[in-house]
Amino acid sequence: MxxxxxxxxxxxxxxxxxxxxxxxxxxxxxxxxxxxxxxxxxxxxxxxxxxxxxxxxxxxxxxxxxxxxxxxxxxxxxxxxxxxxxxxxxxxxxxxxxxxxxxxxxxxxxxxxxxxxxxxxxxxxxxxxxxxxxxxxxxxxxxxxxxxxxxxxxxxxxxxxxxxxxxxxxxxxxxxxxxxxxxxxxxxxxxxxxxxxxxxxxxxxxxxxxxxxxxxxSWAYPFDKNKIENDLFNLSDGRSVPVMMMHNSQNHVEYNYIENEDVQVLELPYANGKERHLSMVILLPKTSNMSAAEMVLDPGTFSQLQKEMVKKKVQISLPKFxxxxxxxxxxxxxxxxxxxxxxxxxxxxxxxxxxxxxxxxxxxxxxxxVNEEGTEAAAGSGVVPATLSIEKNPVFRADHPFIFVIRDSETGVILFIGKMMNPAS
Missing domain, CATH: 3.30.497.10 (Antithrombin, subunit I, domain 2)
Incomplete structure (x- = not known):
């Protein structure tokens, strides 16, 4: 046959x-x-x-x-x-x-x-x-x-x-x-x-x-085109490669954020008008050990972390790739x-x-x-004095390997998954 x-x-x-x-x-x-x-x-x-x-x-x-x-x-x-x-x-x-x-x-x-x-x-x-x-x-x-x-x-x-x-x-x-x-x-x-x-x-x-x-x-809160800088990305084998690093500049913006002793989790929303909620969730291990970030992807763990995230002002550095x-x-x-x-x-x-x-x-x-472009944030511009912060804003510096997920928050469905090991490759 x-x-x-x-x-x-x-x-x-x-x-x-x-x-x-x-x-x-x-x-x-x-x-x-x-x-x-x-x-x-x-x-x-x-x-x-x-x-x-x-x-x-x-x-x-x-x-x-x-x-x-x-x-x-x-x-x-x-x-x-x-x-x-x-x-x-x-x-x-x-x-x-x-x-x-x-x-x-x-x-x-x-x-x-x-x-x-x-x-x-x-x-x-x-x-x-x-x-x-x-x-x-x-x-x-x-x-x-x-x-x-x-x-x-x-x-x-x-x-x-x-x-x-x-x-x-x-x-x-x-x-x-x-x-x-x-x-x-x-x-x-x-x-x-x-x-x-x-x-x-x-x-x-x-x-x-x-x-x-x-x-x-487009990002709901775009990165500042004037704050894209030459920087280094640290690879898992100990080498470093040059990257263009993006930085957020809207100090009034709060992002969904959570961390533990092994990993930082940050949600970057996309501009969505009034009807949709799409976002990129970045899982950044605190060391070069990617297993900590991979464990967060377990459906039960990932869903629970989404529920536990809180609004925070975060200093973000993310490579273009x-x-x-x-x-x-x-x-x-x-x-x-x-x-x-x-x-x-x-x-x-x-x-x-x-x-x-x-x-x-x-x-x-x-x-x-992934780059810096996007629409203007609906909340407008403004600077909140550091003295008004009760605690120091978290620093989210993605200068080493990380995992990123594109999801629809209403249905919870994961649309895309990526692992960034080397933005220069």
């Missing part, structure tokens, strides 16, 4: 600075939502899916972070993007393949709870923002002669806002790759130029599943427990009605740019 491959291409691009893009997500209409959404129940389901995403995020980060090939390298990915693409794939999985994927992704077994949760969470992510752009888009690319079950297409379209397109992978791999790459460029403001290499497509390629998440936002990475996640996902999906044991009969499909690759491309 021949086995045909499913590609799961997870494309994520994020930028942190002032600007805008156009969202292309094809969401269900309001009438569609009235048929599949259910008030209080959908809120509970959304929270469940967000919690599942965060558990998966921690496991994936931990495994990528401790991989011998990347232990001391920068790391950046969107767990929500990987999670979403695999959830779409899961809808076609059956038997032990479905059980493994459900376990790794912490997905609800109940179809209604799972699908309604994703519908509500994706609607949340793709809702328009006043001062930022955040979109999450899904697409299926199907070999034009290959039959996909209507039930799978309808489920993908209704609950995951998936657009399906037919391509000629067999006779025209170059044109097929070009169409996917053009879509990816349009979804990412031309930051990803070549997602698919036509040479990697084969006659066995029958289906490519893609997810794109794009974020472009850019990370551009590409990962093949097949091996790490197999290690986490979903090995059947990548083998001849795979059962994706819910996609095509056969046992011929398996996942050949899960590719994740990511980009982040």
């Amino acid at each position: 021949s086995h045909w491959s499913v590609w799961v291409l997870v494309l994520v691009i994020m930028q942190v600075f002032l600007g805008g893009i156009i969202a292309y997500a094809d969401n269900p209409t309001s009438s569609d939502k009235s048929l599949v959404s259910s008030g209080e129940q959908s809120q509970t389901d959304k929270d469940h899916i967000a919690a599942s995403n965060n558990k998966f995020s921690y496991n994936l980060f931990s495994n990528l972070s401790h991989d011998p090939f990347s232990a001391n390298k920068n790391l950046f990915f969107s767990p929500f993007s990987v999670f979403s693409a695999l959830a779409i794939t899961y809808e076609g999985a059956r038997n032990s393949t479905a059980e493994e994927m459900r376990s790794v992704l912490y997905l609800p077994q109940n179809d209604a709870a799972r699908r309604d949760g994703f519908l509500e969470l994706n609607s949340r992510v793709n809702s328009p923002g006043t001062d930022y752009n955040l979109t999450n888009g899904n697409a299926l690319w199907v070999e034009r002669t290959y039959p996909i079950l209507d039930d799978y297409l309808n489920t993908s379209r209704t609950w995951y806002s998936v657009n399906a397109s037919n391509l000629d992978f067999k006779s025209n791999p170059s044109g097929s790759a070009g169409e996917i790459n053009t879509w990816a460029e349009g979804e990412t403001a031309h930051k990803i130029q070549k997602l698919v290499d036509p040479d990697t497509l084969s006659p066995d390629t029958k289906l490519i599943i893609t997810n794109v998440i794009y974020f472009k936002g 850019t990370i551009h990475e590409r990962y093949d996640l097949s091996q790490v996902l197999s290690y986490l427990g979903m090995s059947d999906a990548f083998s001849d044991k795979a059962d994706f009969s819910g996609i095509d009605g056969t046992h011929n499909l398996y996942i050949s690759d899960v590719v994740h491309s990511s980009y982040v740019d």
